[in-house]
Amino acid sequence: MSKKYLLIVVLALPYLFLLCSPENEKEGGKMDSSKIIKLPEPVNESDVSVEEALKNRRSIRSYQDKELKLEHLSQILWSSYGITKSMESGPDFLRGGLRTAPSAGARYPLEIYAVCGNVSDLAAGIYKYDSKEHTLKLLQSGDQRSELSEAAYGQSFIAKAPASLFYSAVYERTTSKYGQRGRERYVCMDLGHSAENVYLQAYSLGIGTCAVGAFSDQDVSKVMQIPEQETPLYIMPLGYIESQK
Numbered sequence: 001m002s003k004k005y006l007l008i009v010v011l012a013l014p015y016l017f018l019l020c021s022p023e024n025e026k027e028g029g030k031m032d033s034s035k036i037i038k039l040p041e042p043v044n045e046s047d048v049s050v051e052e053a054l055k056n057r058r059s060i061r062s063y064q065d066k067e068l069k070l071e072h073l074s075q076i077l078w079s080s081y082g083i084t085k086s087m088e089s090g091p092d093f094l095r096g097g098l099r100t101a102p103s104a105g106a107r108y109p110l111e112i113y114a115v116c117g118n119v120s121d122l123a124a125g126i127y128k129y130d131s132k133e134h135t136l137k138l139l140q141s142g143d144q145r146s147e148l149s150e151a152a153y154g155q156s157f158i159a160k161a162p163a164s165l166f167y168s169a170v171y172e173r174t175t176s177k178y179g180q181r182g183r184e185r186y187v188c189m190d191l192g193h194s195a196e197n198v199y200l201q202a203y204s205l206g207i208g209t210c211a212v213g214a215f216s217d218q219d220v221s222k223v224m225q226i227p228e229q230e231t232p233l234y235i236m237p238l239g240y241i242e243s244q245k
């Protein structure tokens with residue numbers, strides 16, 4: 001091979017690597033840990049009324065064996081903690097603005113992750129939701145649904161769901177203002193507001209979910225690799241409701 005061709009091949013290598021990387025990602029290969037996924041814009045209208053969702057919502061533990069649409073995951077993430085009133089110049093603790101769910105003192109202690117195994121246009125992996133940017137950031141590549149299910153005492157519907165939301169909380173954000181009352185009441189009240197949004201939004205999209213609070217804190221924290229200051233709170237599997245086959 002002449003020097004000229006050798007140079008072309010060497011220069012093209014990084015581009016070839018980029019072209020090949022989506023396949024690697026799907027198979028749980030190495031991936032740039034700073035990868036950010038811009039989520040589809042949430043919509044603000046639906047054919048399903050709030051009343052209908054309230055009446056029919058149930059905890060669903062069985063799902064169609066079907067890929068979850070990224071636009072649906074995006075919509076559910078937005079419903080959980082999306083910014084609905086941007087406040088760029090507000091105090092730091094707002095981290096972007098007011099959200100779909102109320103929060104004591106607007107401290108927003110929750111952190112929301114997506115554990116994805118079968119989501120359209122998204123490699124299997126664990127992602128963190130950024131409310132301000134409405135993006136997902138890849139933290140770990142590879143399918144971790146079985147590990148998460150095991151950490152939840154083998155609740156098998158977690159492994160079967162195409163994806164799960166995972167909630168943790170940084171209690172300090174709330175207790176720094178409200179002390180013990182924040183610890184004993186407000187953080188979990190905040191969680192309930194957000195999780196109910198997920199139940200209602202999921203229902204309106206034909207998706208079932210179930211709030212799961214029974215798991216080993218230690219095992220779940222290990223699977224999720226959450227920082228020490230975060231307390232795991234809920235797993236919410238997501239999958240299309242079977243009766244709508």
Ligand SMILES: Cc1cc2nc3c(=O)[nH]c(=O)nc-3n(C[C@H](O)[C@H](O)[C@H](O)COP(=O)(O)O)c2cc1C
Binds near residue numbers: 058155212213215
């Ligand atoms: C704090 C909390 C923890 C829960 N943990 C679990 C759980 O670990 N596994 C499960 O299958 N359901 C769990 N659930 C769902 C409840 O079993 C369910 O909400 C209840 O049976 C009422 O049914 P419904 O939600 O369909 O109205 C939990 C619900 C709450 C509010």
